[in-house]
Amino acid sequence: MxxxxxxxxxxxxxxxxxxxxxxxxxxxxxxxxxxxxxxxxxxxxxxxxxxxxxxxxxxxxxxxxxxxxxxxxxxxxxxxxxxxxxxxxxxxxxxxxxxxxxxxxxxxxxxxxxxxxxxxxxxxxxxxxxxxxxxxxxxxxxxxxxxxxxxxxxxxxxxxxxxxxxxxxxxxxxxxxxxALRDYADAAETVGRVLAAAKTIDVVGRGGSLTAAAELSLMVREGLRTPSAAFETFQYLHGPMEVLSDDDALVIFGDGRELSIPSSVLDAGVPVVLVTAADESTVPGAGHANLTIVQLPAGLGVFERAVVETVIGQLAIAAAIEHKPYPLEVFLYHQDDTKLPVR
Missing domain, CATH: 3.40.50.10490 (Glucose-6-phosphate isomerase like protein; domain 1)
Known part of the structure; x- marks a missing residue:
């Protein structure tokens, strides 16, 4: 095995x-x-x-x-x-x-x-x-x-x-x-509480950051057993975000249009996590009680950044499962045809 x-x-x-x-x-x-x-x-x-x-x-x-x-x-x-x-x-x-x-x-x-x-x-x-x-x-x-x-x-x-x-x-x-494992452990505790409390979780990113967005959404579904979906940033603006309420959570990766998305939902009570390399002063919703900003180092290459963003997501999942009454590693449903036998 x-x-x-x-x-x-x-x-x-x-x-x-x-x-x-x-x-x-x-x-x-x-x-x-x-x-x-x-x-x-x-x-x-x-x-x-x-x-x-x-x-x-x-x-x-x-x-x-x-x-x-x-x-x-x-x-x-x-x-x-x-x-x-x-x-x-x-x-x-x-x-x-x-x-x-x-x-x-x-x-x-x-x-x-x-x-x-x-x-x-x-x-x-x-x-x-x-x-x-x-x-x-x-x-x-x-x-x-x-x-x-x-x-x-x-x-x-x-x-x-x-x-x-x-x-x-x-x-x-x-x-x-x-x-990343060292530097984002504390922030992940905050993000983990947001994820654990949400009934559904939307995750948004584009370009290389869509990797971390899609993978975090999958980890939420597999590990936290919480409904989740990932969206390309601009696609998200064309309708999918309309279901958000204060029972949900929104996680955003990016430095462009991603920065202004939180301000449209924060006053509706939606908890938002923004993972960005942009300066906090450029985020319209900075300082809002419902917004958590996780600051990335500047100058990361696309592959480095994808790894750092993914590790932040992993840390958040590990923190969130501490608030759940079931283990992270146990899947409820098993499919016999997703892997061939081990040689």
Missing amino acids: EPTASFVDAMRAQPENLALAHETLLRDLAAASLPRWGADDSVAVVAMGASLNSSHTLVAALGAAGRPAAAYVASDVADGLQRVRADHSIVVSESGRSPEPLAAARTLAEGTRIGLSNFPAQPIKDEVDAVLGFGGFPDSPVYTSGFTATILAYALLLDRVGALDSGAEGARIPSRAAD
């Missing part, structure tokens, strides 16, 4: 696990001898669940550099509902055993498929042309280390093939995770 850990243990082990992943990924990248990518080469990420949430960072980073990239739901690709015609496809399965990404990989052109997995010897190895491993560290049922390691893998892969100059940023990710 694959090694597992509790949510809190896996969360706190991230600096060590990410250091292992960094070493392992560099080794595997060297062994894979991947060719350099052309300036106009297109990239597809094919994944499910949490792994698909991670793809927003890669797509945003490549898009900002003028490179075409898109993410695909693996089950849609496997069933022919979406067709991938990319120069390079990244097939992500943290376990290496998710059947949908593996089936999707069989529809992709040979020679274009790169796999990412914490357990590269699992069935994913048979369905891709090269597989990059994270190191096989224990992870929690609600993914923690495996999720941030996927973001690290994107940075190192894109650097190796010449798509982005992101190797130095990738090297900083283990220490960024350590800093």
